[in-house]
Amino acid sequence: MKEYKVVVLGSGGVGKSALTVKFVSGTFMEKYDPTIEDFYRKEIEVDSAPSVLEILDTAGTEQFASMRDLYIKNGQGFVIVFSITSLQTFQDIKTMREQIIRVKGIEKIPMILVGNKADLDQQREVPSSEGSALAQFWGCPFLETSAKSTQNVNEVFIEIVREMNTSPMKEKGGCCQIL
Amino acid sequence: MQVVAHRGVLCVMEEEKSVVVGVCIRAATPDRLIQICVENFGPDELDEQSEEYCRVFFLMHQWFMKSEELAQAFIDFYQGCDETITCDLPDCQHLPINDDCPVQQYKVKICRAVRYWIQQNPVHFAMDSPLRKATDRLGQLLLAEGNTKLKQLVDLSQVPSYDWMRNMSVRNPSNHNRKVSLVFNHLEPEELADQLTYLEYKAFRRIHFSDYKNYAVTASLKENPKLERSIGLFNGLSQWVQCMILSKTTPQQRADVITKFSNVSKRLRVLQNFNTLMAIVGGLTHSALARLSKTNACLPSETQKTLMEFTELLSSNNNFSNYRKVYHQCVDFKIPILGVHLKDLISLHTALPDRVEGNLINFRKMAQLSLMLQELTRLQRVDNIPVDANMDLVNTLRLSLDLNYTEDEIYELSLAREPRGSVSSPTTPTKPVMFADWISGVSPPDPNTINKHVHDMVEAVFKNYDHDKDRFISHAEFEAIAGNFPFIDSFYVLDADKDGMISKDEMKTYFIRANCHALRNSFKHAFHETTYFKPTFCIHCTGLLWGIIKQGWKCKECSINAHKHCKDLVVMECRKGMAAKRTDSISNGSVSNDLTYSAKRKISQRHKQAQLLAQSSENKAGSNTGMQNNQNNQKDQVFQDDGPREGEFYEEQHLLYDRWLKSEEAREQLIAENSQLRARLEVANDQILILKSHIGVIRQNTIAFILEQMDALHMQRDSEV
Numbered sequence: 001m002k003e004y005k006v007v008v009l010g011s012g013g014v015g016k017s018a019l020t021v022k023f024v025s026g027t028f029m030e031k032y033d034p035t036i037e038d039f040y041r042k043e044i045e046v047d048s049a050p051s052v053l054e055i056l057d058t059a060g061t062e063q064f065a066s067m068r069d070l071y072i073k074n075g076q077g078f079v080i081v082f083s084i085t086s087l088q089t090f091q092d093i094k095t096m097r098e099q100i101i102r103v104k105g106i107e108k109i110p111m112i113l114v115g116n117k118a119d120l121d122q123q124r125e126v127p128s129s130e131g132s133a134l135a136q137f138w139g140c141p142f143l144e145t146s147a148k149s150t151q152n153v154n155e156v157f158i159e160i161v162r163e164m165n166t167s168p169m170k171e172k173g174g175c176c177q178i179l
Numbered sequence: 180m181q182v183v184a185h186r187g188v189l190c191v192m193e194e195e196k197s198v199v200v201g202v203c204i205r206a207a208t209p210d211r212l213i214q215i216c217v218e219n220f221g222p223d224e225l226d227e228q229s230e231e232y233c234r235v236f237f238l239m240h241q242w243f244m245k246s247e248e249l250a251q252a253f254i255d256f257y258q259g260c261d262e263t264i265t266c267d268l269p270d271c272q273h274l275p276i277n278d279d280c281p282v283q284q285y286k287v288k289i290c291r292a293v294r295y296w297i298q299q300n301p302v303h304f305a306m307d308s309p310l311r312k313a314t315d316r317l318g319q320l321l322l323a324e325g326n327t328k329l330k331q332l333v334d335l336s337q338v339p340s341y342d343w344m345r346n347m348s349v350r351n352p353s354n355h356n357r358k359v360s361l362v363f364n365h366l367e368p369e370e371l372a373d374q375l376t377y378l379e380y381k382a383f384r385r386i387h388f389s390d391y392k393n394y395a396v397t398a399s400l401k402e403n404p405k406l407e408r409s410i411g412l413f414n415g416l417s418q419w420v421q422c423m424i425l426s427k428t429t430p431q432q433r434a435d436v437i438t439k440f441s442n443v444s445k446r447l448r449v450l451q452n453f454n455t456l457m458a459i460v461g462g463l464t465h466s467a468l469a470r471l472s473k474t475n476a477c478l479p480s481e482t483q484k485t486l487m488e489f490t491e492l493l494s495s496n497n498n499f500s501n502y503r504k505v506y507h508q509c510v511d512f513k514i515p516i517l518g519v520h521l522k523d524l525i526s527l528h529t530a531l532p533d534r535v536e537g538n539l540i541n542f543r544k545m546a547q548l549s550l551m552l553q554e555l556t557r558l559q560r561v562d563n564i565p566v567d568a569n570m571d572l573v574n575t576l577r578l579s580l581d582l583n584y585t586e587d588e589i590y591e592l593s594l595a596r597e598p599r600g601s602v603s604s605p606t607t608p609t610k611p612v613m614f615a616d617w618i619s620g621v622s623p624p625d626p627n628t629i630n631k632h633v634h635d636m637v638e639a640v641f642k643n644y645d646h647d648k649d650r651f652i653s654h655a656e657f658e659a660i661a662g663n664f665p666f667i668d669s670f671y672v673l674d675a676d677k678d679g680m681i682s683k684d685e686m687k688t689y690f691i692r693a694n695c696h697a698l699r700n701s702f703k704h705a706f707h708e709t710t711y712f713k714p715t716f717c718i719h720c721t722g723l724l725w726g727i728i729k730q731g732w733k734c735k736e737c738s739i740n741a742h743k744h745c746k747d748l749v750v751m752e753c754r755k756g757m758a759a760k761r762t763d764s765i766s767n768g769s770v771s772n773d774l775t776y777s778a779k780r781k782i783s784q785r786h787k788q789a790q791l792l793a794q795s796s797e798n799k800a801g802s803n804t805g806m807q808n809n810q811n812n813q814k815d816q817v818f819q820d821d822g823p824r825e826g827e828f829y830e831e832q833h834l835l836y837d838r839w840l841k842s843e844e845a846r847e848q849l850i851a852e853n854s855q856l857r858a859r860l861e862v863a864n865d866q867i868l869i870l871k872s873h874i875g876v877i878r879q880n881t882i883a884f885i886l887e888q889m890d891a892l893h894m895q896r897d898s899e900v
């Protein structure tokens with residue numbers, strides 16, 4: 001079975017944990033323990049190929065600048081999240097792709113842009129068209145989600161697996177190496 | 180268990196399988212939780228199960244209510260006892276002397292619960308004055324009833340002061356006769372690791388339960404200064420590591436610094452200080468350093484191996500499983516990677532609601548959170564930390580770590596050291612990018628903190644380096660210390676009065692300014708290429724801005740001048756309005772407020788000297804070696820050179836003046852033209868308005884016409900039918 005490492009990035013409060021928890025736990029999970037190894041692992045079947053996702057939720061560590069490069073080094077696919085109810089969070093992630101490229105040292109990186117909190121449409125500050133435009137500029141898919149209503153939550157992770165399948169990251173020399 | 184009903188409907192759900200051994204409450208109202216707590220305090224000691232419940236309850240109550248509210252609830256229960264508890268004893272007055280009276284017995288339980296709270300969580304009481312007041316109210320109530328025995332149970336005078344929440348006391352501060360260098364180059368890696376651990380622990384142990392809670396709930400550092408300070412230290416340290424390496428000019432020198440920090444890491448691992456370890460390894464493996472292939476080629480294999488091991492240990496793989504395993508095996512003193520544990524808290528908080536089944540407190544969640552928070556708060560209370568603090572060194576380091584660069588600036592430095600396109604990294608992108616907003620949540624330390632840090636650092640430096648106690652240190656001594664602060668200005672910038680020595684004030688003034696510059700987002704200079712008509716010096720290297728035109732760059736706001744290659748290195752904040760005050764040399768800043776006679780004399784000397792130098796060094800093309808030369812020599816030189824050069828100079832100036840006049844004329848013409856065009860635009864706008872109203876009329880007429888025509892057609896049809 002193929003294994004994929006996915007990193008969820010975005011400013012604090014956009015719903016990274018909410019999306020991740022919704023995805024790994026499905027609708028019911030009585031006892032949570034975010035400290036155990038298996039908590040963030042989940043099997044999914046994409047295009048009839050079963051695979052295992054290991055998800056790294058970066059919520060709570062956004063402010064620790066030097067941990068970010070370590071995360072990015074470890075990741076293979078990136079879910080970049082903003083909240084459609086906050087223009088600031090959209091501005092924050094605009095440089096994210098450059099940062100990932102800088103760390104990875106390659107241009108073609110599997111990623112997906114996600115506008116979360118789509119259920120709060122009346123508080124929307126970021127039009128769908130802006131999200132699509134940025135995704136188009138990055139050359140990646142764009143989805144609007146709601147961790148609350150679970151809209152598109154699974155789709156995000158299915159899409160990122162597809163991205164990783166179509167453009168597998170080749171870790172070649174350069175700045176990927178650890179010193 | 181006696182079920183007592185008061186203060187509304189009580190409700191409780193019990194656990195089938197408990198998360199924390201002994202805690203079998205799934206959810207309940209706050210009142211019911213308090214009651215269960217009180218019930219546990221019978222005449223005997225708490226059994227293990229009750230103890231577990233009470234521990235979780237008192238630790239976690241701040242998640243769902245204020246401590247003063249809890250204390251008030253105890254008071255309310257106490258006062259309600261007479262009605263809620265039935266006493267069947269004949270003729271019982273429920274007085275303190277009635278040992279068998281259930282009312283009195285319940286009161287004893289309440290007071291024992293409060294005593295347990297004070298004993299187990301004294302810090303709640305030390306830090307919270309509304310809570311102290313409420314507890315005092317309970318004490319007054321007990322005295323009023325003549326219950327002096329119980330009053331002793333809720334006595335707060337034994338609560339320690341918790342000064343360490345503000346200041347951490349130093350262990351054995353007196354036995355530091357051993358000489359320690361404050362200079363990075365001479366500092367042993369182990370010593371550095373020890374002092375960093377002291378700083379880290381000091382920041383870590385101040386973080387309070389409520390700081391963790393607020394961060395988990397709001398996902399932001401707003402109004403959370405203690406956590407912000409700790410994270411600021413973490414990021415500052417990572418940046419310092421990167422800057423210390425990038426400040427070295429050759430790959431071998433840079434590799435040597437990396438090796439030194441890798442040895443610091445080894446010691447941090449031994450000290451079980453994982454947070455600082457993460458900050459340093461994060462700095463060492465940062466993309467700004469990872470791309471330096473020439474430097475990395477110089478690393479000894481031992482260093483490479485160490486770094487590989489630590490990267491593996493701290494890897495986020497499998498939910499940080501390597502780190503978690505090692506961390507749990509460590510006993511005694513240890514400092515956790517704060518980021519990882521904050522992440523766990525936030526995940527748990529996101530996954531589980533605070534309230535369930537309507538409005539019941541989700542006590543299972545509280546039990547789970549308590550596992551994490553208890554560990555964090557326990558670690559904060561370790562008193563014998565395994566390092567000796569050297570306050571001079573701590574103060575020097577602390578200021579080094581205050582310096583606040585953006586990721587972007589550091590990456591630029593990396594590119595400057597080993598440019599792209601060399602053998603290094605053919606695949607890196609070609610565009611420098613901005614990172615700054617991404618970590619904008621952590622603000623640089625406030626000016627007061629920095630002033631204090633500067634003060635402490637300078638005092639420490641002078642204590643150790645001003646051997647003859649004349650309050651001055653020499654050039655050589657300065658150069659040694661300056662190595663701890665990558666990219667600070669040259670000796671000549673600090674030595675404002677150019678006497679070849681640096682005074683305490685000069686050093687303080689300089690560092691306070693350099694640090695204000697750390698808030699540089701709002702202080703960035705607006706440099707533009709400039710032609711100077713008289714000799715001008717670079718603020719950074721103090722060399723002459725040479726050439727005939729466009730000799731250097733001037734800031735539009737504050738009028739400082741610098742070489743093209745120096746302008747990005749200037750460590751001085753941009754102050755609007757300084758332009759008028761600033762002369763052609765650097766300003767004296769705040770020193771000038773309390774100038775002594777000798778200082779004034781020195782300054783006037785300096786002005787003279789600067790003028791002379793200005794003229795003499797023009798043909799030396801930027802060298803600043805003349806600074807300390809004998810004045811008389813220079814004078815001779817100047818007078819020899821004077822005549823012919825002066826002439827050339829004015830010719831050049833004349834030409835430029837002409838050009839300037841012409842461009843002024845052109846500008847005035849353009850302004851005139853502009854206002855004409857504006858007038859025409861207004862006329863045109865008026866015409867548009869008139870035309871618009873015409874259209875309206877025409878449209879109405881057209882519609883009226885069409886309707887008439889239709890009517891006519893209708894009539895025609897009708898009549899035909």
Ligand SMILES: Nc1nc2c(ncn2[C@@H]2O[C@H](COP(=O)(O)OP(=O)(O)O)[C@@H](O)[C@H]2O)c(=O)[nH]1
Nearest residue numbers: 012013014015016017018059117146147148398
């Ligand atoms: N309405 C709504 N709220 C959400 C959604 N996702 C997250 N939230 C809320 O936003 C807050 C922050 O979510 P969290 O997952 O902690 O954000 P993180 O810091 O990015 O991990 C929480 O109060 C969530 O309940 C969503 O899709 N819709």
Ligand SMILES: [Mg+2]
Nearest residue numbers: 678680681682
């Ligand atoms: Mg001096």
Ligand SMILES: [Zn+2]
Nearest residue numbers: 266271273280
């Ligand atoms: Zn009685």
Ligand SMILES: [Zn+2]
Nearest residue numbers: 717720742745
């Ligand atoms: Zn210069």
Ligand SMILES: [Zn+2]
Nearest residue numbers: 704734737753
């Ligand atoms: Zn300026």
